[in-house]
Amino acid sequence: MVARDRLEQLRGKFGSAIQRVDLPGDSRLFVFVEPSVVKNICQYIFRDLDARYVISIGIDDRPFSGNFMVAHNFAFDEDHLLCSVLTYLPSNNPKIDSISDVVPAANWAEREMRDLVGIEPVGHRYLKRLVLPDGWPEGEHPLRKDFSWDHVPKEFNDEREFTFDEPPEGCTVVPFGPFHPTLDEPAHFRLYVEGEMVRGCEYRGFMAHRGIEKMAESVLGYNDIPMLAERICGICGCVHSVAYVQAVESAVALKPPPRAEYIRTIMLEIERLHSHLLWVGLACHIVGFDTLFMQSFRIREPIMWIAEKISGNRKTYALCVIGGVRWDITPVLKSELRQVLDKLEAEWREVVAAVSKDKNIQKRTVGVGLTNRDLVKNAGLVGPVARAAGVDIDCRRDHPYAAYDRVEFDVITAGGGDVWSRLLVRMSEVFESIRIIRQCLERMDDGPLQSPVDGELPVGRMGLSSVEAPRGESHHFVITGENNRPRRWRVRAPTYQNLQAVPMMIKDQQIADMTISLGSIDPCFSCTDRLETIDLRSGATRVWSQRELLELARAKEVRR
Amino acid sequence: MSVSSKLKETLVCLKAGRVTLPYPAQARPVPEKFRGRPIFDVTKCTGCAGCANNCPAREILVFDICQEIRVLEYSGLRCTYCGRCADLCPEKAITLSHDFETGTDSIHDNQQRLEIFMSTCQRCGRCFEEPSALEELKMKGYRLDDLANDRWVFRSRSYLEGEPAVEDIPIEMD
Incomplete structure (x- = not known):
């Protein structure tokens, strides 16, 4: 019954902005809301009701409902309840208010949504590309339904390099990774170091994106x-x-x-x-x-x-x-x-x-x-x-x-x-x-x-x-x-x-x-x-270009 | 330094002794159920294509040369050894062997190609009995996977009128 109580709380606060509700059991709650209140309702759930943020999901629902969809998932751990706040967005130029300033944990999920589905989180403070490879052209979103699974955009430019942020004043940059920065997997941390002390870093990952x-x-x-x-x-x-x-x-x-x-x-x-x-x-x-x-x-x-x-x-x-x-x-x-x-x-x-x-x-x-x-x-x-x-x-x-x-x-x-x-x-x-x-x-x-x-x-x-x-x-x-x-x-x-x-x-x-x-x-x-990325090591130390690597791989294919 | 901790840790090491096997000179025998490289038995296979239909890695390709001859190719490239093919094979023609040392210079060592004479059951797709709707054959009729490029053809234009060959290379047939 706790799911119903939570629902009543939301209804009491947001009333008619809640368009539809699915309550498949005591442990799941799907709330469909108007796009304009998404940020407020997430803030209310995350801060006032003290739920735990789980993930945000961008969905291309155009072939079915004609709209894009966004879901923000939260967990009420004490109530044994998983809750999803969903909203429909128009099919052209989908935009949604970013929740990352009230829910900081949504930072990556919103950037990923922008990369892969092309839903713009308005008000996100750091909209750098997260998931897609450096050479991927703007405006191509692989998780959209009209994007074929084996399509490679023609404008893919494998010479384009990643642009790093400027380090803060007085800090030296120490690269950590991308090869096996702890375990045998790729990720790149660009550490900003002052003497022996780390003052910050920039993360660059998603090199093993497999689609x-x-x-x-x-x-x-x-x-x-x-x-x-x-x-x-x-x-x-x-x-x-x-x-x-x-x-x-x-x-x-x-x-x-x-x-x-x-x-x-x-x-x-x-x-x-x-x-x-x-x-x-x-x-x-x-x-x-x-x-x-x-x-x-x-x-x-x-x-x-x-x-x-x-x-x-x-x-x-x-x-x-x-x-x-x-x-x-x-x-x-x-x-x-x-x-x-x-x-x-x-x-x-x-x-x-x-x-x-x-x-x-x-x-x-x-x-x-x-x-x-x-x-x-x-x-x-x-x-x-x-x-x-x-x-x-x-x-x-x-x-x-x-x-x-x-x-x-x-x-x-x-x-x-x-x-x-x-x-x-x-x-x-x-x-x-x-x-x-x-x-x-x-x-x-x-x-x-x-x-x-x-x-x-x-x-x-x-x-x-x-x-x-x-x-x-x-x-x-x-x-x-x-x-x-x-x-x-x-x-x-x-x-x-x-x-x-x-x-x-x-x-x-x-x-x-x-x-x-x-x-x-x-x-x-x-x-x-999770997905497939073709990535480059940037800078002068590069030995293999992507094209050379591909040629090498293809030569091997032919040999068999 | 805490001496007692170090002593305890030493004891753990001494008690264990040496446990490393001199692999590859001596390999540990694999259990009975081990899922290694799948082996296809051409004498049992009826060419129902159930395995090809339910291979998560799309490792099994089927190509009909004519009404009577169907080629089934296991390409041995990205097989995940999940064993679904063996599970679903109605004739039990696929066994997962105990062979795990599949590193090779030539991929042909891992590949298998079956040429099956299709006698009575032609193209109906009913000789594969699926356990549930989730395993149903996606494609009935001629199967014309692209053997040269290791690609699964999802639908053939020639038999499903009105449905274009989506998601993969189009196949034109007269």
Whole structure:
């Protein structure tokens, strides 16, 4: 009933500006409003009702309603409610008031909307190109429906270079990236440095943009997408696959059988186990403590093996289809999984006992990469980064999905807001994951793995789904469509929000702490990027031009 | 420096000992269910094109040379080894092998080309039984994927009157 209360609050405040409301259940709310009040209603929801900002989505709805659409998604964590504020915009020259000055976390999402769909956020203070490659011509928007998935604009100019902002006075520029600035993924931070201290930075990313949303909207089918959604991320792949499938299921009101929900939960927790162990290892590696890096990876390996036994692959589980799962957990696998967990728990206890008092690690991590509650709220931070700053949010508890409403677990928080707190949170979450898997193994009953899908899925329904990835909340938004594929699918990976706060986290810190500060959000640039970008390294050090690289690649193609 | 922490960490290392395998001299055996490179059995395949229709990576291409002969090509380039083809094959003609060492100088090592004699079931598209509407064949009739360029042709102009060949290269046929 809380959803109705929230709706009454909005109605009381905005009255007739609310044109239409969809209330598919207690946990989802879609409010259609006039474009003129979008900013006010977002401010009211974000500031007065204290909701958490999730993402903004631009939608080209012209072939269906003749309009563009914008959705701003918010989460009322205490009410277990996901809310979407939608508005229709005219088909020519779509403009909307920017909400980024009242909701700072919307900064990137609005820039992305402008790049990909061509909806102009009026009043946005920093409208630099974010997603599209440097040589991409103005006025071409790849996520519009009249833009074919394989079209390359003729005016694409691969000689055009990125223009960097001017650094502030008295600062030297230190490039950080684009090659592997922490983990083996591309992103470029241009640090403004005064002596040893970082005073600010400019971020340039989206170098691994792969066009996966466009592909889903124009080429793939409903059941093809989970297999590719999984490849959005190399670490939390199953999360994206589950989130997509759940978004579709919530849109068309299809409920997977209980056994499938338990299996999803188990696989998601297996993924969290391996991801957290990997992160602890990498964090230690970043601060130069390779011993623990090795041990962490050793302890992690049996988890990969058991995942391989269950699903057939170490990492890409190919688990979900609409309405269920593909792999069963047999009694033999159950007992093996239990043994793996017992061993893991014992070994991890020893490591935690050793590390939690290790002064060397503390010296590198305490007080580094600081966040606080305000930053969490304003930048929309999620996952262990938020929990380490004392903000008690966790989608598994706040927006229960799969079988999380049937298991008991604690949400781990810490108060420091620094890298050390994030380390402690992640180390303790491993035990909670083990606890969840054990409960699932005990409670899951026999039954079918898939619900029957009767006929084609209904068209034009909207679905939201939030899944707690190891690094934070992964949010998927789906509008179902014709031809056996979604009309619009928007993926918001946790790093999308967390990365936006990195400039604030590293401000006024030593440049040497940059790597671990960035590493501590467990960045996943590929998740964030999602689409296909052909990018250049600018400047005189360039060895290969894009054309040369293409020729090289084509020569290889011919050879085969 | 905290001595007790360091001692505990040393103990963790000593207890573990050496765990690295001398790969590639000795590889860890893969589990029974392992999803490796798919292998197509030409003796079982009926050419229903269900696998091609449901391949997320569009790795399986189908080309009808004439009414009787259908070519099915697995191009081995960007296969994600998801195993949907094997799941959906009504004849169980596809198995996911245990072969994961697929690095090669020549892509032909990973490719497979089946030439299937289509005896009775021609072009009706009914020999593929889809589990739900989500797997339904997108295209019935002749399939003329572009084998030379590894491209899937979504619709053929010749059989679906009035619907243009959208989203991919147009195919003209008499």
